[in-house]
Amino acid sequence: MPTLGTPLTPDLITxxxxxxxxxDLNGYARSRGEGLATQAAAGRCFRVITPVNKLGTTRIRVQLLEDGYPCWLNVADLAGQARxxxxxxxxxxxxxxxxxRIPAVLAWLKVAAARPNDYLWGGTLGPDLDCSGLVQCAFASAGIWLPRDAYQQERFCEPVAVRPGNDQLLRPGDLIFFGRPQRCTHVAIHLERGRYMHSSGREHGRNGIGIDSLHPSDRHPVASHYRAELRGAGRIMRCHDGTTLP
Incomplete structure:
Protein backbone atom coordinates (compact mmCIF):
# COMPACT_ATOMS: atom_id res chain seq x y z
CA MET A 1 0.00 0.00 0.00
CA PRO A 2 1.56 3.35 -1.01
CA THR A 3 2.04 6.02 1.64
CA LEU A 4 -0.18 9.10 1.69
CA GLY A 5 0.77 11.63 -0.97
CA THR A 6 2.37 9.09 -3.31
CA PRO A 7 1.97 10.19 -6.96
CA LEU A 8 -0.29 8.00 -9.06
CA THR A 9 1.17 5.44 -11.43
CA PRO A 10 -0.96 2.86 -13.31
CA ASP A 11 0.38 -0.05 -11.22
CA LEU A 12 -0.95 1.59 -8.04
CA ILE A 13 -4.54 1.90 -9.32
CA THR A 14 -6.35 -0.81 -7.36
CA ASP A 24 -8.83 19.39 -13.58
CA LEU A 25 -10.07 16.31 -15.45
CA ASN A 26 -13.00 15.27 -17.61
CA GLY A 27 -15.18 12.43 -16.35
CA TYR A 28 -16.78 10.35 -19.09
CA ALA A 29 -20.11 8.55 -19.25
CA ARG A 30 -18.67 5.30 -20.67
CA SER A 31 -15.45 3.35 -20.96
CA ARG A 32 -15.14 4.53 -24.56
CA GLY A 33 -16.30 7.54 -26.53
CA GLU A 34 -16.35 11.28 -26.03
CA GLY A 35 -19.58 11.58 -24.05
CA LEU A 36 -18.89 13.81 -21.04
CA ALA A 37 -20.64 12.93 -17.77
CA THR A 38 -19.03 15.44 -15.44
CA GLN A 39 -15.79 17.26 -14.72
CA ALA A 40 -13.65 17.12 -11.60
CA ALA A 41 -11.58 20.06 -10.38
CA ALA A 42 -8.09 19.79 -8.94
CA GLY A 43 -8.37 18.95 -5.26
CA ARG A 44 -11.32 16.60 -5.63
CA CYS A 45 -11.01 13.00 -4.47
CA PHE A 46 -12.07 9.73 -6.04
CA ARG A 47 -12.22 6.04 -5.19
CA VAL A 48 -11.33 3.44 -7.82
CA ILE A 49 -14.20 1.08 -8.67
CA THR A 50 -12.66 -1.06 -11.43
CA PRO A 51 -9.02 -2.16 -11.74
CA VAL A 52 -6.70 -1.30 -14.60
CA ASN A 53 -6.72 -4.01 -17.27
CA LYS A 54 -3.11 -4.77 -18.12
CA LEU A 55 -4.19 -5.62 -21.68
CA GLY A 56 -4.94 -2.09 -22.72
CA THR A 57 -7.69 -0.44 -20.66
CA THR A 58 -7.56 3.30 -21.30
CA ARG A 59 -10.13 4.33 -18.65
CA ILE A 60 -11.03 3.33 -15.12
CA ARG A 61 -14.40 3.65 -13.42
CA VAL A 62 -14.31 5.77 -10.28
CA GLN A 63 -16.60 7.35 -7.72
CA LEU A 64 -16.03 11.04 -7.03
CA LEU A 65 -16.16 11.27 -3.26
CA GLU A 66 -17.57 14.75 -2.65
CA ASP A 67 -20.88 13.92 -4.37
CA GLY A 68 -20.73 10.13 -4.79
CA TYR A 69 -20.89 10.44 -8.58
CA PRO A 70 -19.57 7.58 -10.78
CA CYS A 71 -17.72 8.26 -14.02
CA TRP A 72 -14.79 7.08 -16.14
CA LEU A 73 -11.36 8.75 -16.07
CA ASN A 74 -8.58 8.41 -18.64
CA VAL A 75 -5.64 6.51 -17.15
CA ALA A 76 -3.19 8.53 -19.26
CA ASP A 77 -4.57 11.78 -17.81
CA LEU A 78 -4.07 10.51 -14.27
CA ALA A 79 -0.38 9.56 -14.47
CA GLY A 80 1.45 11.82 -12.04
CA GLN A 81 -1.68 14.00 -11.70
CA ALA A 82 -3.16 12.46 -8.56
CA ARG A 83 -1.82 11.41 -5.17
CA ARG A 101 -23.93 30.84 2.97
CA ILE A 102 -26.64 31.49 0.36
CA PRO A 103 -25.46 35.11 -0.25
CA ALA A 104 -22.03 33.69 -1.19
CA VAL A 105 -23.69 31.21 -3.56
CA LEU A 106 -25.61 34.03 -5.28
CA ALA A 107 -22.49 36.19 -5.48
CA TRP A 108 -20.65 33.35 -7.23
CA LEU A 109 -23.55 33.05 -9.69
CA LYS A 110 -23.30 36.72 -10.59
CA VAL A 111 -19.61 36.35 -11.40
CA ALA A 112 -20.20 33.14 -13.41
CA ALA A 113 -22.92 34.79 -15.51
CA ALA A 114 -20.65 37.75 -16.32
CA ARG A 115 -18.00 35.52 -17.91
CA PRO A 116 -18.38 34.48 -21.57
CA ASN A 117 -19.87 31.00 -21.50
CA ASP A 118 -21.70 28.36 -23.52
CA TYR A 119 -23.91 25.50 -22.42
CA LEU A 120 -21.81 22.33 -22.11
CA TRP A 121 -23.40 18.95 -21.40
CA GLY A 122 -21.42 17.54 -18.47
CA GLY A 123 -19.75 20.90 -17.80
CA THR A 124 -18.90 21.26 -14.12
CA LEU A 125 -15.75 23.38 -14.12
CA GLY A 126 -16.74 26.56 -15.91
CA PRO A 127 -17.02 28.86 -17.61
CA ASP A 128 -19.04 26.40 -19.77
CA LEU A 129 -21.55 24.52 -17.62
CA ASP A 130 -24.73 22.51 -17.89
CA CYS A 131 -27.75 23.25 -15.70
CA SER A 132 -26.94 20.98 -12.75
CA GLY A 133 -23.23 21.71 -13.11
CA LEU A 134 -23.96 25.39 -12.56
CA VAL A 135 -26.00 24.57 -9.46
CA GLN A 136 -23.38 22.20 -8.06
CA CYS A 137 -20.51 24.64 -8.69
CA ALA A 138 -22.39 27.55 -7.14
CA PHE A 139 -23.05 25.69 -3.90
CA ALA A 140 -19.62 24.01 -3.82
CA SER A 141 -18.05 27.47 -4.02
CA ALA A 142 -19.54 28.05 -0.55
CA GLY A 143 -18.50 24.62 0.75
CA ILE A 144 -21.93 23.02 0.22
CA TRP A 145 -21.80 19.82 -1.84
CA LEU A 146 -24.90 18.67 -3.72
CA PRO A 147 -25.50 15.64 -5.93
CA ARG A 148 -24.41 16.03 -9.55
CA ASP A 149 -27.51 15.60 -11.74
CA ALA A 150 -30.77 17.58 -11.77
CA TYR A 151 -32.99 14.62 -10.85
CA GLN A 152 -30.65 13.77 -7.95
CA GLN A 153 -30.71 17.36 -6.75
CA GLU A 154 -34.51 17.30 -6.83
CA ARG A 155 -34.58 14.22 -4.59
CA PHE A 156 -32.01 15.79 -2.26
CA CYS A 157 -34.05 18.93 -1.50
CA GLU A 158 -36.87 19.60 0.91
CA PRO A 159 -39.89 20.31 -1.37
CA VAL A 160 -41.23 23.86 -1.62
CA ALA A 161 -44.63 24.57 -3.21
CA VAL A 162 -44.49 26.67 -6.38
CA ARG A 163 -46.43 27.20 -9.58
CA PRO A 164 -46.23 29.74 -12.42
CA GLY A 165 -47.10 33.17 -11.07
CA ASN A 166 -47.14 31.99 -7.46
CA ASP A 167 -43.67 32.04 -5.90
CA GLN A 168 -44.43 33.45 -2.44
CA LEU A 169 -42.84 30.49 -0.64
CA LEU A 170 -39.60 30.62 -2.59
CA ARG A 171 -36.44 32.02 -1.01
CA PRO A 172 -33.23 33.13 -2.72
CA GLY A 173 -31.06 30.06 -3.28
CA ASP A 174 -33.94 27.60 -3.59
CA LEU A 175 -33.76 25.26 -6.56
CA ILE A 176 -36.47 25.16 -9.24
CA PHE A 177 -37.01 21.95 -11.19
CA PHE A 178 -38.32 21.38 -14.70
CA GLY A 179 -38.92 18.42 -16.97
CA ARG A 180 -41.45 15.75 -17.82
CA PRO A 181 -43.91 14.20 -15.36
CA GLN A 182 -41.70 11.11 -15.26
CA ARG A 183 -38.36 12.80 -14.58
CA CYS A 184 -36.63 16.06 -13.74
CA THR A 185 -34.39 17.16 -16.62
CA HIS A 186 -33.48 20.77 -15.77
CA VAL A 187 -32.67 22.84 -12.68
CA ALA A 188 -32.27 26.53 -11.86
CA ILE A 189 -31.45 28.66 -8.81
CA HIS A 190 -34.10 31.08 -7.58
CA LEU A 191 -32.92 34.68 -7.18
CA GLU A 192 -35.97 36.67 -6.05
CA ARG A 193 -39.64 37.23 -6.94
CA GLY A 194 -39.79 34.25 -9.29
CA ARG A 195 -36.66 35.16 -11.23
CA TYR A 196 -34.13 32.38 -11.58
CA MET A 197 -30.69 31.81 -13.08
CA HIS A 198 -29.81 28.71 -15.08
CA SER A 199 -27.69 27.37 -17.91
CA SER A 200 -29.70 26.29 -20.94
CA GLY A 201 -28.96 25.16 -24.48
CA ARG A 202 -29.49 26.97 -27.75
CA GLU A 203 -32.41 24.73 -28.73
CA HIS A 204 -34.65 26.74 -26.37
CA GLY A 205 -33.37 30.18 -27.40
CA ARG A 206 -30.17 30.68 -25.42
CA ASN A 207 -26.73 29.11 -25.17
CA GLY A 208 -25.40 29.50 -21.66
CA ILE A 209 -26.25 31.22 -18.38
CA GLY A 210 -29.22 33.58 -18.24
CA ILE A 211 -32.05 34.85 -16.06
CA ASP A 212 -35.72 34.03 -16.64
CA SER A 213 -38.94 34.26 -14.67
CA LEU A 214 -41.77 31.98 -13.58
CA HIS A 215 -44.25 34.81 -14.21
CA PRO A 216 -46.40 34.61 -17.36
CA SER A 217 -45.46 38.22 -18.15
CA ASP A 218 -41.98 36.97 -19.13
CA ARG A 219 -42.55 35.98 -22.75
CA HIS A 220 -38.95 35.16 -23.61
CA PRO A 221 -38.83 31.79 -25.47
CA VAL A 222 -36.63 30.25 -22.77
CA ALA A 223 -38.90 31.38 -19.94
CA SER A 224 -42.01 30.21 -21.80
CA HIS A 225 -40.49 26.80 -22.53
CA TYR A 226 -39.46 26.06 -18.98
CA ARG A 227 -42.57 27.55 -17.39
CA ALA A 228 -44.55 24.89 -19.28
CA GLU A 229 -42.27 22.20 -17.84
CA LEU A 230 -42.24 23.38 -14.20
CA ARG A 231 -42.19 20.42 -11.80
CA GLY A 232 -41.60 22.09 -8.45
CA ALA A 233 -38.96 23.59 -6.19
CA GLY A 234 -36.80 22.58 -3.26
CA ARG A 235 -34.67 23.98 -0.48
CA ILE A 236 -31.14 22.85 0.36
CA MET A 237 -31.22 21.76 3.99
CA ARG A 238 -28.11 19.58 4.17
CA CYS A 239 -24.76 18.91 2.58
CA HIS A 240 -24.02 15.69 0.70
CA ASP A 241 -21.96 13.53 3.05
CA GLY A 242 -19.51 12.40 0.37
CA THR A 243 -19.73 8.72 1.32
CA THR A 244 -22.61 7.25 -0.71
CA LEU A 245 -24.16 7.51 -4.13
CA PRO A 246 -26.90 10.19 -4.23
Missing amino acids: PGSCWQLLK TTTPPRPRLMSSDAIAA
Whole structure:
Protein backbone atom coordinates (compact mmCIF):
# COMPACT_ATOMS: atom_id res chain seq x y z
CA MET A 1 0.00 0.00 0.00
CA PRO A 2 1.56 3.35 -1.01
CA THR A 3 2.04 6.02 1.64
CA LEU A 4 -0.18 9.10 1.69
CA GLY A 5 0.77 11.63 -0.97
CA THR A 6 2.37 9.09 -3.31
CA PRO A 7 1.97 10.19 -6.96
CA LEU A 8 -0.29 8.00 -9.06
CA THR A 9 1.17 5.44 -11.43
CA PRO A 10 -0.96 2.86 -13.31
CA ASP A 11 0.38 -0.05 -11.22
CA LEU A 12 -0.95 1.59 -8.04
CA ILE A 13 -4.54 1.90 -9.32
CA THR A 14 -6.35 -0.81 -7.36
CA PRO A 15 -10.06 -1.16 -6.52
CA GLY A 16 -10.90 0.74 -3.36
CA SER A 17 -7.81 2.97 -3.46
CA CYS A 18 -8.46 6.69 -2.92
CA TRP A 19 -6.77 9.53 -4.77
CA GLN A 20 -6.80 13.33 -4.88
CA LEU A 21 -6.58 15.09 -8.23
CA LEU A 22 -3.78 17.55 -8.88
CA LYS A 23 -5.38 18.96 -12.05
CA ASP A 24 -8.83 19.39 -13.58
CA LEU A 25 -10.07 16.31 -15.45
CA ASN A 26 -13.00 15.27 -17.61
CA GLY A 27 -15.18 12.43 -16.35
CA TYR A 28 -16.78 10.35 -19.09
CA ALA A 29 -20.11 8.55 -19.25
CA ARG A 30 -18.67 5.30 -20.67
CA SER A 31 -15.45 3.35 -20.96
CA ARG A 32 -15.14 4.53 -24.56
CA GLY A 33 -16.30 7.54 -26.53
CA GLU A 34 -16.35 11.28 -26.03
CA GLY A 35 -19.58 11.58 -24.05
CA LEU A 36 -18.89 13.81 -21.04
CA ALA A 37 -20.64 12.93 -17.77
CA THR A 38 -19.03 15.44 -15.44
CA GLN A 39 -15.79 17.26 -14.72
CA ALA A 40 -13.65 17.12 -11.60
CA ALA A 41 -11.58 20.06 -10.38
CA ALA A 42 -8.09 19.79 -8.94
CA GLY A 43 -8.37 18.95 -5.26
CA ARG A 44 -11.32 16.60 -5.63
CA CYS A 45 -11.01 13.00 -4.47
CA PHE A 46 -12.07 9.73 -6.04
CA ARG A 47 -12.22 6.04 -5.19
CA VAL A 48 -11.33 3.44 -7.82
CA ILE A 49 -14.20 1.08 -8.67
CA THR A 50 -12.66 -1.06 -11.43
CA PRO A 51 -9.02 -2.16 -11.74
CA VAL A 52 -6.70 -1.30 -14.60
CA ASN A 53 -6.72 -4.01 -17.27
CA LYS A 54 -3.11 -4.77 -18.12
CA LEU A 55 -4.19 -5.62 -21.68
CA GLY A 56 -4.94 -2.09 -22.72
CA THR A 57 -7.69 -0.44 -20.66
CA THR A 58 -7.56 3.30 -21.30
CA ARG A 59 -10.13 4.33 -18.65
CA ILE A 60 -11.03 3.33 -15.12
CA ARG A 61 -14.40 3.65 -13.42
CA VAL A 62 -14.31 5.77 -10.28
CA GLN A 63 -16.60 7.35 -7.72
CA LEU A 64 -16.03 11.04 -7.03
CA LEU A 65 -16.16 11.27 -3.26
CA GLU A 66 -17.57 14.75 -2.65
CA ASP A 67 -20.88 13.92 -4.37
CA GLY A 68 -20.73 10.13 -4.79
CA TYR A 69 -20.89 10.44 -8.58
CA PRO A 70 -19.57 7.58 -10.78
CA CYS A 71 -17.72 8.26 -14.02
CA TRP A 72 -14.79 7.08 -16.14
CA LEU A 73 -11.36 8.75 -16.07
CA ASN A 74 -8.58 8.41 -18.64
CA VAL A 75 -5.64 6.51 -17.15
CA ALA A 76 -3.19 8.53 -19.26
CA ASP A 77 -4.57 11.78 -17.81
CA LEU A 78 -4.07 10.51 -14.27
CA ALA A 79 -0.38 9.56 -14.47
CA GLY A 80 1.45 11.82 -12.04
CA GLN A 81 -1.68 14.00 -11.70
CA ALA A 82 -3.16 12.46 -8.56
CA ARG A 83 -1.82 11.41 -5.17
CA THR A 84 -2.96 8.91 -2.58
CA THR A 85 -5.31 10.22 0.07
CA THR A 86 -7.79 9.09 2.70
CA PRO A 87 -11.55 9.35 2.08
CA PRO A 88 -12.96 12.72 3.16
CA ARG A 89 -14.87 12.77 6.42
CA PRO A 90 -18.66 13.18 6.24
CA ARG A 91 -19.62 16.86 6.13
CA LEU A 92 -22.22 17.75 8.72
CA MET A 93 -23.76 21.17 8.15
CA SER A 94 -26.93 22.55 9.71
CA SER A 95 -29.70 24.13 7.68
CA ASP A 96 -28.94 27.45 9.44
CA ALA A 97 -25.29 27.24 8.38
CA ILE A 98 -26.36 26.56 4.80
CA ALA A 99 -28.81 29.49 4.84
CA ALA A 100 -26.01 31.77 6.04
CA ARG A 101 -23.93 30.84 2.97
CA ILE A 102 -26.64 31.49 0.36
CA PRO A 103 -25.46 35.11 -0.25
CA ALA A 104 -22.03 33.69 -1.19
CA VAL A 105 -23.69 31.21 -3.56
CA LEU A 106 -25.61 34.03 -5.28
CA ALA A 107 -22.49 36.19 -5.48
CA TRP A 108 -20.65 33.35 -7.23
CA LEU A 109 -23.55 33.05 -9.69
CA LYS A 110 -23.30 36.72 -10.59
CA VAL A 111 -19.61 36.35 -11.40
CA ALA A 112 -20.20 33.14 -13.41
CA ALA A 113 -22.92 34.79 -15.51
CA ALA A 114 -20.65 37.75 -16.32
CA ARG A 115 -18.00 35.52 -17.91
CA PRO A 116 -18.38 34.48 -21.57
CA ASN A 117 -19.87 31.00 -21.50
CA ASP A 118 -21.70 28.36 -23.52
CA TYR A 119 -23.91 25.50 -22.42
CA LEU A 120 -21.81 22.33 -22.11
CA TRP A 121 -23.40 18.95 -21.40
CA GLY A 122 -21.42 17.54 -18.47
CA GLY A 123 -19.75 20.90 -17.80
CA THR A 124 -18.90 21.26 -14.12
CA LEU A 125 -15.75 23.38 -14.12
CA GLY A 126 -16.74 26.56 -15.91
CA PRO A 127 -17.02 28.86 -17.61
CA ASP A 128 -19.04 26.40 -19.77
CA LEU A 129 -21.55 24.52 -17.62
CA ASP A 130 -24.73 22.51 -17.89
CA CYS A 131 -27.75 23.25 -15.70
CA SER A 132 -26.94 20.98 -12.75
CA GLY A 133 -23.23 21.71 -13.11
CA LEU A 134 -23.96 25.39 -12.56
CA VAL A 135 -26.00 24.57 -9.46
CA GLN A 136 -23.38 22.20 -8.06
CA CYS A 137 -20.51 24.64 -8.69
CA ALA A 138 -22.39 27.55 -7.14
CA PHE A 139 -23.05 25.69 -3.90
CA ALA A 140 -19.62 24.01 -3.82
CA SER A 141 -18.05 27.47 -4.02
CA ALA A 142 -19.54 28.05 -0.55
CA GLY A 143 -18.50 24.62 0.75
CA ILE A 144 -21.93 23.02 0.22
CA TRP A 145 -21.80 19.82 -1.84
CA LEU A 146 -24.90 18.67 -3.72
CA PRO A 147 -25.50 15.64 -5.93
CA ARG A 148 -24.41 16.03 -9.55
CA ASP A 149 -27.51 15.60 -11.74
CA ALA A 150 -30.77 17.58 -11.77
CA TYR A 151 -32.99 14.62 -10.85
CA GLN A 152 -30.65 13.77 -7.95
CA GLN A 153 -30.71 17.36 -6.75
CA GLU A 154 -34.51 17.30 -6.83
CA ARG A 155 -34.58 14.22 -4.59
CA PHE A 156 -32.01 15.79 -2.26
CA CYS A 157 -34.05 18.93 -1.50
CA GLU A 158 -36.87 19.60 0.91
CA PRO A 159 -39.89 20.31 -1.37
CA VAL A 160 -41.23 23.86 -1.62
CA ALA A 161 -44.63 24.57 -3.21
CA VAL A 162 -44.49 26.67 -6.38
CA ARG A 163 -46.43 27.20 -9.58
CA PRO A 164 -46.23 29.74 -12.42
CA GLY A 165 -47.10 33.17 -11.07
CA ASN A 166 -47.14 31.99 -7.46
CA ASP A 167 -43.67 32.04 -5.90
CA GLN A 168 -44.43 33.45 -2.44
CA LEU A 169 -42.84 30.49 -0.64
CA LEU A 170 -39.60 30.62 -2.59
CA ARG A 171 -36.44 32.02 -1.01
CA PRO A 172 -33.23 33.13 -2.72
CA GLY A 173 -31.06 30.06 -3.28
CA ASP A 174 -33.94 27.60 -3.59
CA LEU A 175 -33.76 25.26 -6.56
CA ILE A 176 -36.47 25.16 -9.24
CA PHE A 177 -37.01 21.95 -11.19
CA PHE A 178 -38.32 21.38 -14.70
CA GLY A 179 -38.92 18.42 -16.97
CA ARG A 180 -41.45 15.75 -17.82
CA PRO A 181 -43.91 14.20 -15.36
CA GLN A 182 -41.70 11.11 -15.26
CA ARG A 183 -38.36 12.80 -14.58
CA CYS A 184 -36.63 16.06 -13.74
CA THR A 185 -34.39 17.16 -16.62
CA HIS A 186 -33.48 20.77 -15.77
CA VAL A 187 -32.67 22.84 -12.68
CA ALA A 188 -32.27 26.53 -11.86
CA ILE A 189 -31.45 28.66 -8.81
CA HIS A 190 -34.10 31.08 -7.58
CA LEU A 191 -32.92 34.68 -7.18
CA GLU A 192 -35.97 36.67 -6.05
CA ARG A 193 -39.64 37.23 -6.94
CA GLY A 194 -39.79 34.25 -9.29
CA ARG A 195 -36.66 35.16 -11.23
CA TYR A 196 -34.13 32.38 -11.58
CA MET A 197 -30.69 31.81 -13.08
CA HIS A 198 -29.81 28.71 -15.08
CA SER A 199 -27.69 27.37 -17.91
CA SER A 200 -29.70 26.29 -20.94
CA GLY A 201 -28.96 25.16 -24.48
CA ARG A 202 -29.49 26.97 -27.75
CA GLU A 203 -32.41 24.73 -28.73
CA HIS A 204 -34.65 26.74 -26.37
CA GLY A 205 -33.37 30.18 -27.40
CA ARG A 206 -30.17 30.68 -25.42
CA ASN A 207 -26.73 29.11 -25.17
CA GLY A 208 -25.40 29.50 -21.66
CA ILE A 209 -26.25 31.22 -18.38
CA GLY A 210 -29.22 33.58 -18.24
CA ILE A 211 -32.05 34.85 -16.06
CA ASP A 212 -35.72 34.03 -16.64
CA SER A 213 -38.94 34.26 -14.67
CA LEU A 214 -41.77 31.98 -13.58
CA HIS A 215 -44.25 34.81 -14.21
CA PRO A 216 -46.40 34.61 -17.36
CA SER A 217 -45.46 38.22 -18.15
CA ASP A 218 -41.98 36.97 -19.13
CA ARG A 219 -42.55 35.98 -22.75
CA HIS A 220 -38.95 35.16 -23.61
CA PRO A 221 -38.83 31.79 -25.47
CA VAL A 222 -36.63 30.25 -22.77
CA ALA A 223 -38.90 31.38 -19.94
CA SER A 224 -42.01 30.21 -21.80
CA HIS A 225 -40.49 26.80 -22.53
CA TYR A 226 -39.46 26.06 -18.98
CA ARG A 227 -42.57 27.55 -17.39
CA ALA A 228 -44.55 24.89 -19.28
CA GLU A 229 -42.27 22.20 -17.84
CA LEU A 230 -42.24 23.38 -14.20
CA ARG A 231 -42.19 20.42 -11.80
CA GLY A 232 -41.60 22.09 -8.45
CA ALA A 233 -38.96 23.59 -6.19
CA GLY A 234 -36.80 22.58 -3.26
CA ARG A 235 -34.67 23.98 -0.48
CA ILE A 236 -31.14 22.85 0.36
CA MET A 237 -31.22 21.76 3.99
CA ARG A 238 -28.11 19.58 4.17
CA CYS A 239 -24.76 18.91 2.58
CA HIS A 240 -24.02 15.69 0.70
CA ASP A 241 -21.96 13.53 3.05
CA GLY A 242 -19.51 12.40 0.37
CA THR A 243 -19.73 8.72 1.32
CA THR A 244 -22.61 7.25 -0.71
CA LEU A 245 -24.16 7.51 -4.13
CA PRO A 246 -26.90 10.19 -4.23
